[in-house]
């Protein structure tokens with residue numbers, strides 16, 4: 149059994165106009181689920197979203213962050229995964245009502261969108277919104293790539309909820325290719341090979357073994373693997389900044405009643421406590437040095 153999980157591998161077909169990615173996740177997925185007690189279909193959805201966001205993050209050509217958010221009028225009002233170019237991921241879902249089914253519509257409702265936000269460290273942020281298409285997240289993502297990037301893309305997502313494992317593969321035509329017909333043929337050929345991947349293989353074999361099984365007749369160049377980790381970006385300073393949005397009176401009243409203001413991060417569920425002492429910079433800014 150493979151121990152090389154929580155790794156993203158990018159690869160390229162030397163003689164074809166296609167590139168690919170494979171991601172296999174366990175600990176990062178478990179950390180995101182944490183003690184949230186999500187219903188099983190929501191855990192499944194977050195696993196798919198995590199694998200998808202990791203794959204998308206690896207398509208970035210620059211340093212920055214990406215967030216893939218689903219919003220809808222169903223029992224799950226939103227589910228989001230944020231990732232950055234270092235493959236540091238976090239995510240959360242909001243469940244508002246009883247869940248009657250497993251598919252995307254049953255979870256997100258009939259009016260649901262996928263919002264993809266790309267935030268480069270330098271440069272402008274970009275947001276793409278597509279209506280959720282079909283029954284699966286991968287179909288919606290393929291549609292997103294087709295419309296926003298004009299790049300033929302295929303995505304496979306696979307989650308084992310019982311073992312908390314999530315995996316995904318992505319194939320994409322190379323944008324610089326001239327011969328469109330050849331590009332299509334190459335892409336179809338590699339897609340057919342990739343579609344034969346078994347869930348069991350994705351979750352238990354090393355990426356190298358999976359790629360060998362699928363593409364042993366092709367010349368594949370595999371790049372340096374990238375570890376994927378759960379990392380929350382919350383901090384005491386960010387919470388304090390949020391508290392400054394309250395009025396001085398609201399803060400005083402709350403402290404009077406509860407002794408502290410407690411803020412719990414939606415993503416990692418860490419609670420930050422602010423007692424009167426810690427709130428001095430807000431309550432008495434003039435005493436600050």
Ligand SMILES: [Zn+2]
Nearest residue numbers: 380382413416
């Ligand atoms: Zn946090």
